[in-house]
Amino acid sequence: EVGVYTSPGKDATIDREKWWRMGKPMPIAAAYGIDPLLFLVAATSLPKTECEYDYYSGINGAPIEVFISDLTGLPLPARAEIVLEGFLYPDETFSEGPFGEFTGYYGRPSGATPFMRVERVRYRDNPTLTCALMADSAANECGLFWAALRSAGIWADLQKLGVPGIKGVWSIPEAAGWGITVVSIKQMYAGHAAQVMALAAQCTTGAYFGKYVIVVDDDIDPSNIGQVLWAMATRSRPAQSIDILRETWSTYLDPSLNPPEIRPWGSKCLINACMDYRFIKTFSKRTRLSKDAYDKVVARWQELGLSGTPPAVSVFEEETSSGRVT
Structure with a gap:
């Protein structure tokens, strides 16, 4: 048995x-x-x-x-x-x-x-067991496995639902691959971020057990928790940017819900960490390094006696055709 x-x-x-x-x-x-x-x-x-x-x-x-x-x-x-x-x-x-x-x-x-x-x-003779590690914190092999496919599944669901502007989806492995999902979007219209939050939380892949959905702008890498936390701290407004869904699909395996009899019913927190679309054209500009200054430092890195290699920078200030930095 x-x-x-x-x-x-x-x-x-x-x-x-x-x-x-x-x-x-x-x-x-x-x-x-x-x-x-x-x-x-x-x-x-x-x-x-x-x-x-x-x-x-x-x-x-x-x-x-x-x-x-x-x-x-x-x-x-x-x-x-x-x-x-x-x-x-x-x-x-x-x-x-x-x-x-x-x-x-x-x-x-x-x-x-x-x-x-x-x-x-x-x-089989001398069988080998795979995927058997359930130890320490949730950031084990299962957390990474589920993060990869849950992320892909939510992204595919959003595409099937016809939601435009999706630039990235990541379900954080350190949150067991289920607990927190971050979606990066190119905002295109009023309510776009709210639409993405609601659908990512309740689509086929996302409905089960997930607790937090965070939506960020497309200049934020959803897999970089440092960037995500920065966006939450500087772009969200707690009184206006957080919604709660109640009586959602949960699991008996959630230790936070007690007594255990209530565990099939959970809740979800939706956090809009995007720039306010109503003021997106006038929203404060990010402070960024100029490409010219970066290239000069990289060229003189050894000459300046700096150890290691120059830090990788992927986003720089943009210059207009007139040479004005934006």
Whole structure:
């Protein structure tokens, strides 16, 4: 017997309830030691009609190799190191947990959990387990994995929704890859930043569990936390720039929500760290280094007795055709 916890609203929970409403056990398989990319895709919020195997194959550039189990009828990854197969029977539970989770904490408190009656074990000799590290803080391998695909998923969702001006999306790994998402935009119209905040927070990829969405201008690198904090400090107005969404989709794995019974319902903080669009043409100009001065310093770096290499600078003051610095 192996416990199978699934979050409310996730595909596995929906499928399980469908089988149980029919009074039938749900066929299930657990694969261990899989391609890290498959693990990453499996943990990503995709549309309910989209197959994770297809999504994986698209990213990988080749179809995934699977075989159909004669026991459960499920397509199983042929390259997995270990596969357990069995069934979840209605109303059969036992107490398990808690386990270390992606948040950097032990997750859902010990409680009643459905379990799989294991009927078959497939394995390779000397199997290797991948994606098994859930230790220390959330900035472990899982945080980076989920940051990459969650960022790409939210960006793709915004594009599908027809939102223009998206220049970058980053879900911060140090926030477990889920907790904080930053979106960089080229502001194009009134309310643009507010639109992006709301949709990034509640699109297919972004709706589950994320707590903070921060929108910044296109001169801010969303993956540079220093730049993001600077934009928040100098462009946001706390009384006007922060909105709260309540009763959003959360998870039993969130340690901040107590008692645990309330954990399926969360909240989100939306922070507009963009320049106020109403005054964007007259907003205070950034202080920037001139390209000419930078080039002169770089040319004389060794002569001046400075150690190391010159700091990299990617954005400089712009000069107009008249030579005026802007």
